[in-house]
Amino acid sequence: MPRDAAALAAGYAEGSLSPVDVVAEIQQVIEAREPELNALAVRDDVEDTLRQAQAAAQRWATGRPLGPLDGVPVTLKENLARAGVLMTAGCAGATPVVPDVDSPVARRCREAGLIVLGSTVMPDWGMLSSGVSSQHGITRSPLDPTWTTGGSSSGAGAAAAGGYGPLHVGTDIGGSIRLPGTWLGLATLKPSAGRIPLHAPYLGRAAGPMARTARDCALLMAVLSGPDPVDWTSLPREEIDWSDARPHVRGLRVALWTEAGYGVEADPEVVAAVEAAAGRLADAGAQVEPVRPWLTQDLLEGVNRFWQARSWADFSRLTPDAQGRVLPFIADWVSGARDLTGTEVMDAYHCFAEVQARTCAAWAAAGDPDLLLSPVAPGVAFPAEQPMPYPDDGRGMWHINYTMPWNMTGQPAGTAAVGLTVEGKPLGVQVVGRSFDDLGVLRGMSALHQPPLG
Incomplete structure (x- = not known):
């Protein structure tokens, strides 16, 4: 079975591949590999994904697909809200949230006919560059289970490298899409700020595709990019031919x-x-x-200090019992901001603008x-x-x-x-x-x- 989304889409269009068979085979891969890899925070009901695949197959058969990727499987990082699906922030001490609406990313995947196989794991509050989580345990590399996946899009990276379908969406605030990319041999993109709308925009944060090929990243960008009123930072609509992601080097x-x-x-x-x-x-x-x-070391320390203060605010609101369930490394890291003054926090915040x-x-x-x-x-x-x-x-x-x-x-x-x-x-x-x-x-x-x- 072809692993890349471009081949799946072409097979669906010409009738040589069925979304039902593709989803069934990928579910078998997940069944075999998930106990070791630990990539999924939520695995969607298998029978429901097969029903969605059958509906996609019917649309292709009648010449009415929802889009070029109708019936192609995808996973979404667990901090990308899906209506009715539990979000834990990867942290055993945090109070889980069940959103009542889809994030723009989830909504656009659904509207384009992509089949979400599950929500992928992340470490505590997304503040680690590994697959270590107090909520989920350890996520491991499909290339060698003794290696890290990188993070914080750890589950998305493991799913991409492990064959859980061709398309995956991670998020990135300092490298969380790109670090799993380099440590797992993937093609990944942190897009321009505002290119893919978010349900919770924040300085530096972006959602982006993680796949095995740059072409597949481009195909997913065609689905996810564009303005959305939910995200006041989203970019205006721009006509981009995402299919034209072929190499172009001479003269660069x-x-x-x-x-x-x-x-x-x-x-x-x-x-x-x-x-x-x-x-x-x-x-x-x-x-x-x-x-x-x-750039200089003091600026990196300032960025780190502000992130510590931001996460200390979350940690300090937890009960002592809940604080005890937070990953010890994270608990120790956030405690570095315990005694910061308001002036020190603002000085740290100004480091972001200086880096820029x-x-x-x-x-x-x-x-x-x-x-x-x-x-x-x-x-x-x-x-x-x-x-x-x-x-x-x-x-x-x-x-x-x-x-x-x-x-x-x-x-x-x-x-x-x-x-x-x-x-x-x-x-x-x-x-x-x-x-x-x-x-x-x-x-x-x-x-x-x-x-x-x-």
Whole structure:
């Protein structure tokens, strides 16, 4: 059975594939792999998904599909609200919520005929770059169960790499879509701020596609993008031909950023993989120029401090019993904000604007390139039981040094798999584009993506 959404959609259209058979086979994969992978917070009723598949098959048979992806399976991260479906924020201490309306993402999937197979897990409040959760336990890599999936879109990443259908939607506030991308060998996109409307917009937050190919990411963008009155930050309607995500390299001006200048510097193998990817673009006719670091450690510490304060507000409202159920690593992390003054919190908040200002200035100083290539993270997949890549000595957020700036500027940033380490772990490259040029990023990803998946 084809694994990518493009092949499924083509098979449905020509009648060589049936949504019923596809969903049934994927449900068998989930049945076999879920006990080990632990990707799903909620698994939707299997018989109901088969009924939806039958309805999609009937629509295709009568020439009335709801859209090109009618009958294609999808999963949604558990913080993307679905009416009547429990949301736990991945935290055993938080009070679960059952929304009474769909988020824009869930509504658009339903209206396009996609079949939601379940809600994927996340770590406590989405504040870990791993699959460790007090509510759900440990989510493991389908490539090797001893490896992390990355996070916070941990379940979405595991589902994508594990064969739970071709399309998955994660969310990203500092790297949570892209980090699973690099550690699982996926194609993922954090789109431009406001490109995909959210039911709970917040500074830096974005929802985006996670898949095995850049083309599939583009197909899902065609469903999810566009303005929505629920999200006051959503972008105006723009005519984008998402089907035109084919590689386009010749004549591009590409910035190459490998030395972060703050946080943890990238491992030599990671740097070599990014430089090799840049070399491939240069060989295909792109002009590649290196750029120097522009951000400093104090800004990363300020961003971390504000996030601590935000999560401390949630934690401090819990009862002592509920606080005891929060993941100890998170409880310790949020406690760092216990004694912050209002002035200190506001100083931390101002670091977001400073990151944005310096990053935009650095982009302009680089000559307004078409794309920028960098590592996604300093290192590769770490043990599944570990909450963060660098969990000690206050370095919890030091690995988001390459990803976080683009959440602040709102620029689109994706991941493409470009190789394996000598240990056989996936290596990814981050592809960043100009503001609002999501299609350009997808084209860059298409030119580079070489997935290690079967």
